[in-house]
Amino acid sequence: KNEVEQSPQNLTAQEGEFITINCSYSVGISALHWLQQHPGGGIVSLFMLSSGKKKHGRLIATINIQEKHSSLHITASHPRDSAVYICAVRSRYGNKLVFGAGTILRVKS
Amino acid sequence: EAQVTQNPRYLITVTGKKLTVTCSQNMNHEYMSWYRQDPGLGLRQIYYSMNVEVTDKGDVPEGYKVSRKEKRNFPLILESPSPNQTSLYFCASTSSGDYNEQFFGPGTRLTVL
Numbered sequence: 494k495n496e497v498e499q500s501p502q503n504l505t506a507q508e509g510e511f512i513t514i515n516c517s518y519s520v521g522i523s524a525l526h527w528l529q530q531h532p533g534g535g536i537v538s539l540f541m542l543s544s545g546k547k548k549h550g551r552l553i554a555t556i557n558i559q560e561k562h563s564s565l566h567i568t569a570s571h572p573r574d575s576a577v578y579i580c581a582v583r584s585r586y587g588n589k590l591v592f593g594a595g596t597i598l599r600v601k602s
Numbered sequence: 603e604a605q606v607t608q609n610p611r612y613l614i615t616v617t618g619k620k621l622t623v624t625c626s627q628n629m630n631h632e633y634m635s636w637y638r639q640d641p642g643l644g645l646r647q648i649y650y651s652m653n654v655e656v657t658d659k660g661d662v663p664e665g666y667k668v669s670r671k672e673k674r675n676f677p678l679i680l681e682s683p684s685p686n687q688t689s690l691y692f693c694a695s696t697s698s699g700d701y702n703e704q705f706f707g708p709g710t711r712l713t714v715l
Contacts, residue, residue, distance in 0.1 A: 524702055536706040589660050592645040
């Protein structure tokens with residue numbers, strides 16, 4: 494079993510829909526990152542979480558440390574949100590980063 | 603402009619020919635790292651560095667070397683490349699403090715024949 498599991502693997506949505514991507518992990522962590530990778534390959538950092546909830550524009554990220562689970566929400570989705578969304582965790586006992594396999598999101602107009 | 607640069611962006615080489623991929627950041631970040639991305643395997647950490655002269659192995663360090671002689675540069679060295687090192691490589695630097703944002707370079711696509 495991977496240390497970081499994302500679901501779903503693939504997601505297709507209609508423009509305007511509310512989207513949720515989930516990330517579960519099995520190790521103690523000091524931080525969790527959400528990243529976005531565009532079709533051209535560039536990677537952008539969206540959020541770093543160690544507790545609670547963060548919001549940036551239409552994106553919201555939450556984390557539940559006790560349940561070892563994080564969610565990334567996109568409100569009012571748009572075709573430009575189409576990308577791969579990647580969850581990564583930093584172990585509490587070191588500084589390595591472990592990545593989930595990514596969720597491929599396609600938003601249709 | 604805050605950025606991480608990598609060179610070269612594309613490289614085709616042959617087995618055994620030593621190569622270096624450079625990485626440089628202009629944000630004075632202490633933490634830098636190298637990743638490789640392969641279809642079906644996602645991103646995996648190769649090496650990371652907490653500061654100058656401090657480096658440590660990630661999940662897939664075999665066949666790679668790194669050095670951190672200055673804060674801004676973190677080159678990735680393949681002493682004797684092999685075809686299984688054909689991959690897309692990303693360098694990243696991370697800010698410290700509460701926000702901890704990662705800044706990724708544009709990627710280097712390496713093919714080893």
